[in-house]
Amino acid sequence: MKLLFPLFAAAITAQVSAEVYFKEQFNDDGWKKRWTVASDWKSKDELGEWEHTAGEWHGDAEDKGIKTSQDARFYGLSAPLTKAFNSSDKKDLVIQYSVKHEQKIDCGGAYIKLLPGGEKFEAKKFGGDTPYAVMFGPDICGTSNKRTHVIFHYDKKDENLLIKKDVGCENDKLSHLYTLVLRPDNTFEVFVDNKSVRSGKLDDEFDFLPAKEIKDPDQKKPEDWVEDKMIPDPEDVKPEGYDDIPAEIPDPDATKPDDWDDEDDGEWEPPMVDNPDYKGPWKQKKISNPDYKGPWVHPMIANPEYEYDENMYNVCKDGCTHVGFELWQVKSGTIFDDIIVTDSLEEAQKFAEETFFKKKDGEKEMYDDAQKKERESAAAAMDDDEDDLVESE
Template sequence: MKFTLLTVLAAAVAVPVTAEVYLKEQFNDEAWTSRWTESKDWKPESDMGTWKHTAGEWYSDEADKGIQTSVDARFFGISAPLDKPYTSSKDKDLVIQYSVKHEQDLDCGGAYIKLLPGGKSFQPAAFGGESPYAVMFGPDICGSSNKKTHVILHSNQKDENLLINKQVMCESDSVTHLYTLVVRPDNTFEVFVDNKSVRSGNLADEFDFLEPKEIKDPDAQKPEDWVDKAKIADPEDKKPEGYDDIPQELPDPDAVKPDDWDDEDDGEWEAPMIDNPEYKGPWKPKMIENPDYKGPWVHPMVPNPDYKDDDEMFMVCKDTCTHVGFELWQVKTGTLFDDIIVTDSLEEAHAFAQETFFKKKDGEKEMYDKIQAERQPEMPDMVSGETLSY
């Protein structure tokens, strides 16, 4: 068989892979309510908050809207079907990306998104905290120190949801930030905030998908004669005679009985007590190296009979995922969600970020700074009498 140069060059050119987009939601039309269903059956009506369709208080374009939580101290639930179902496979990534803006100086509340299985059996009006999910991803803030990005993935082998072992940072200011999660078929993952990678690694290293390969030998016990004390009291060191006779305090030798002291009325005068400089505290023998010391006892390890490798940790949607949703509790409300994409291409997600988040972030920040400057209270300068802005 003969090969022409053209044939060889054509074979060397990789065929481009078309990205699949399973959901792209920007909330910029009034028909968004036909795509999203509020969780009216999740909690009693009095416990549920409502969603606003708004650009928020500060924005780059007033027409560019999202959905925002409203009514303090409420649960919020809402979900939408994917445009096409997503099923994990060895030839495609899972990428989830969306934007979050906290306008309320959030003190305690979640802002995470969930990727949901269910298909035709999924009941959107009942979607809530107890509903099964394949991925839970996004910021969660409660208090000044507990600020994290949840990364929770479903394990098919264990049939449970696994939280990442090390905390991932999140942003907590009042402007929009972009959160991106990638789960890859090589059993790795990566988290981006504003398109900057903040955590990446192997699923087996960062989550408890697998049981440990080795465990402590259940039949092994530390020998009764094992000596693990590095130092012992010197048997040659003896307490000095009279050591315990030294008082901790003694009468102040410089104290003088007051001239107006009346023994009959005031009782017999006694000098106040002071610390005895000769007192050395309770006696302790000198410590020496223990000649019988064997070091710390190390429990021997044996293979774990429950260990089982899993090359499909990435298959969080082994059972097809069909919906996304938000189910949240917020004390102070005002979190705005926008620009959601579920795809199998990080490049597609990055391109969407350029069209949305990065296109409007500077304009939003400019408006935010202007509003904050106008809100700064004016206070009189107590020295000059002039009015100062803080």
């Protein structure tokens, strides 16, 4: 008991200290008051309308999200956090939400942004050029461009740093849960449906820092360095008269037709055929170069500009105050739901159990039933077409 109690107490302490900065389930009509549409970002004709719905298939008809409803439109809206998140407090940052592409998305974004700005944040102007601290979530366009964006803003470079190796994403018609954890030890982790799909150090996976080593500027390849592995064989000489052999010759088996008239048809010439003695352009043989030294490798030295930054994780050092969606979709039908911003992965997982995982199986069952009915309807229509064809014959 003495062994277990400290662990149990630590778990309780972690749970109590967890803080939720934002939570949204979209289950009431008041969501429109909590969120502001970016009406000044694009013209009215360019901005798509958000629909409040549980979707065509769901685990609970009363458990709703917000859905993009018009094709080829921009979608922008944001909401304030209940309390600003400041990463200088050295807490984990956890962003989690669910995405469902009911339209079998072919091209469109579904990522969420964590935004600074405070009282100066202009919600109605929020758009693609608005500064952000984190951009996270799926983005799909075509069959080859499918990724889960993980992007952090780095003040020292004033750049948005994209993860160097793509993180995959789901693109079926069911809901999926996306979770990002950014830790003050300069590590991160991405979960999809509560399964870890990528984790690592920020300096390994992003270009936060200069290279540890650079090419020695005082070194250069020696002028006499030999990198040619093969050289022409000096003993291989082109045979005399090789170039005089034509590629084609008159067909020796051809004869002038009996009805050929030289006066009317001109002087008869036999057709040309490939010359069996022609061997093509002459190529000199090659041999191994006795002076070959291999590829020259530029010597490396420590980069004098390299310096480890303990604060790479500190993307919200001035406080992040809003979350928002700023998207373009060719084909609409994406539903967003169950958003949480917290400093505890355990808190986010608990929220996922109460929301995403609670309705996941019911949604899958309803979707499978819909697919079954669609297949049966298609089969019946095909049978009717065959019957009509038989009757017409």
